[in-house]
Amino acid sequence: MLHELLSEIASQNARLVVVSKTQPVARILEIYQKAGQRIFGENRPQEMLEKQAALPADIEWHLIGHLQTNKVKSIAPFVALIHSVDSLRLLQEIDKQALKNNRVINCLLQFHIAQEETKFGLSEQEAIEILQSPEFAVLQHVRICGVMGMASFTEDTEQVRKEFRALKTVFDHLKAKFFPKSTHFHEISMGMSGDWRIALEEGSTMLRIGSLIFGER
Ligand SMILES: *Cc1c(COP(=O)(O)O)cnc(C)c1O
Numbered sequence: 001m002l003h004e005l006l007s008e009i010a011s012q013n014a015r016l017v018v019v020s021k022t023q024p025v026a027r028i029l030e031i032y033q034k035a036g037q038r039i040f041g042e043n044r045p046q047e048m049l050e051k052q053a054a055l056p057a058d059i060e061w062h063l064i065g066h067l068q069t070n071k072v073k074s075i076a077p078f079v080a081l082i083h084s085v086d087s088l089r090l091l092q093e094i095d096k097q098a099l100k101n102n103r104v105i106n107c108l109l110q111f112h113i114a115q116e117e118t119k120f121g122l123s124e125q126e127a128i129e130i131l132q133s134p135e136f137a138v139l140q141h142v143r144i145c146g147v148m149g150m151a152s153f154t155e156d157t158e159q160v161r162k163e164f165r166a167l168k169t170v171f172d173h174l175k176a177k178f179f180p181k182s183t184h185f186h187e188i189s190m191g192m193s194g195d196w197r198i199a200l201e202e203g204s205t206m207l208r209i210g211s212l213i214f215g216e217r
Pocket of ligand 1: 019043150192193194209210211212
């Protein structure tokens with residue numbers, strides 16, 4: 001299963017984030033060894049911290065869940081990509097902690113594309129306000145690499161497709177307006193176990209997949 005998934009994703013020039021939340025270290029290590037997988041995603045900073053300490057150092061740890069400003073400090077030394085940036089305040093804190101660790105932290109802006117009220121994320125207008133603010137302009141230790149979004153949890157594949165398409169449009173707008181020459185701004189993190197094929201068709205560069213690989217949590 002994982003090998004097929006990996007080759008299909010690679011053939012589309014996308015990458016796979018294996019979502020390992022709630023999974024024990026032994027299962028992560030198995031996938032690391034057997035499939036050569038190096039990118040893993042966690043949604044809780046504390047859990048990511050514990051797993052990072054217990055697993056090989058060349059794993060790229062991606063934080064995919066909502067991040068509170070007071071948790072940034074703990075993951076700042078090693079996190080490879082934060083998918084879930086949804087405020088200027090959070091970006092400022094990531095910048096501060098990155099500076100303390102003498103590094104630049106890669107980030108994605110998370111957008112609210114689903115119909116559900118509960119999912120986090122920015123609107124395009126909110127993102128524009130952040131990106132053109134003087135407060136953002138002075139940040140030197142965060143690098144905005146693209147966008148992330150979660151589609152509605154529904155059987156209606158046309159609805160899901162519409163939402164992914166909307167995220168791709170946001171990406172295109174921001175790229176044209178703020179990052180026309182940037183080689184860093186290139187990621188569209190979208191697609192999970194139930195909708196990854198649609199996400200790939202709509203231009204995803206990064207799939208975040210858990211239960212399809214590990215079984216239901
Ligand atoms: C859990 C989670 C995933 C993976 O979900 P699956 O349905 O298990 O593939 C992807 N993205 C985020 C933000 C998640 O929290």
